[in-house]
Amino acid sequence: MRAVVLTGPHTHAVRTDIPVPRPGPLEVLCQVDSIAICGTDIHIYEGRFPGRWPRAYPFIPGHEWSGTxxxxxxxxxxxxxxxxxxxxxxSHAGCGYCRMCRIGRYNLCDLYGREPLHHQYGHYSQGADAEYVVHSIKSVVALPDAIDLPLGAMVDTASIALHSVKRPGIEPGDTVVIVGAGPMGLLCADCALALGAGRVIVTGSGERLDRAAGLGFTTINYQTQEPAAAVRELTDGRGAHVAIDTGGTAASIRQAVDVVGKGGRVAFTGVPTGGDSALPLQKIVLEEIDLFGVRANRNTMEEVLPLIVSNRVRVAPLVTHTFRLEDYGEALRTFAERVDGALKVLVKPGAGEPA
Ligand SMILES: [Zn+2]
Ligand SMILES: [Zn+2]
Incomplete structure (x- = not known):
């Protein structure tokens, strides 16, 4: 079969001689329709997790996908x-037996990395940037008729957004600040509204922030406004109830803590790869701020499907580009450099698909 094969940091090949994988017990072999590129794919491509994601080369990446x-x-x-x-x-297929799996937190499986009991597809187990992929039945959900196959590649991202807003919890009427106007930020904003937020404010800059405004969110441009002051102004001096950082940088993490008020809750999605953030510890203690790490998703694939079907979580406007598998390098570059306002970029392994 054809597949994208990473051969080292910053290098890949599209090969046509990869054997089609075989499904083992409680697994399915799927023909891949579309794969969405995510920020983690870029970090994996750059070799930022040496010896971990991937463990070794050659490696087939890709973990947000749809197929048959x-x-x-x-x-x-x-x-x-x-x-x-x-x-x-x-991506996550927990062992199903350890304590973390048994309490439903399979994204924190104690047997992480111990194949065949555990898999994380596209991270250290074979990913979906290929004509075919094998997955555990734990790691696929059936798509409703109303979601077409290309948009099915957005379900994983949307489910991570849902998990990201469920971690800190949204109370009816809450003011929620989303730090970052990229695809994850916009999906978190929709998920916060779906869970009952009274108002969602998105911080960011440029074309992406304009898009957030176009989707109906209040926006703050961090390049021209001080986000914490701007949020206080919008909330009678109180600050937000909840903030979700989707940037994963020291600055965005700090901003998320700065914008919440007393008793605020802050969640961090996306794996930070920069240096450690200097958090305002006195504020965190004296204002009883709760901090929540978010690792991918758990049990939110099924939950997000009806929200996508009812268009409360809007995935279609986020897909801006589609490439053939052969043009994987160009697809990565388009996503990473935000070429032509790129948000989500899909790759299609099907033969003869248009670019
Ligand atoms: Zn991802
Ligand atoms: Zn486990």
Missing amino acids: IVELGPQADEFGWHVGQRVAGT
């Missing part, structure tokens, strides 16, 4: 899966 089941491994049918079913994939 073409073969069932043993016993997958016991759970209702069938050939021809349209699915969306997600």
Whole structure:
């Protein structure tokens, strides 16, 4: 089959001689329709997690994808899966037996990295930037008819946004600040509204912030306004109830803590790869600020589907570009450098698909 193969930091090849993987017990083989590129893909491509993601080269990346089941491994049918079913994939497949898995926090599986009991597809297990991929049935959800296959590649990202706003909790009427107007920021903003936020404020800059305004959110441009002061002004001096950082930089993490008021809750999504952030510890203690780490998603794939179907979580406006698998390098560059206002960039491994 054809697949994108990372051969070292910053290098890849599109190969045509990769064997089609075989589904084991409780796994499905899927023909991949679309893969969305995410920020973590860029970091993996750059080799920022040496020896971890990936563990070794060559490696097939890609973890936000949609496709169709073409073969069932043993016993997958016991759970209702069938050939021809349209699915969306997600990266974590916990062991199912450790304590973290048993309490539903399989994204924190104690057996992380111990194949075949655990997988994280596209991180250290084979990913979906290929014509075919094998996934555990734990890591696919059936797509409703109302979601077409290319948009199915957005379900994983949307489910991470939902998990990101569920971690700090949204109370009815809360003011929520989303730090960052990229795809994750805009999805978190929609998820916060869906969970009952009274008002969602997005901070960012440039074209992306304009897009957030176009989607109906109050916006703050951090290049021309001081975000904490601007949020206080919008909230009668109180600050926000909740902030979600989607930037993962020292500055964005600090901004998220700065914009909440007393008793505020702050969640951090996206893996920070920069230096440590200097957090305002006196504020965190004296104002009883709660901090929440967010690692990918758990159990929110099914939950986000009806929100996408009812258009309360709007994924279609975020897909700005589509490339063939052969043009993977160009797709990565378009996403990373935000070429032509790129938000989410899809890659299609199907033969003869238009660019
Ligand atoms: Zn991702
Ligand atoms: Zn586990």
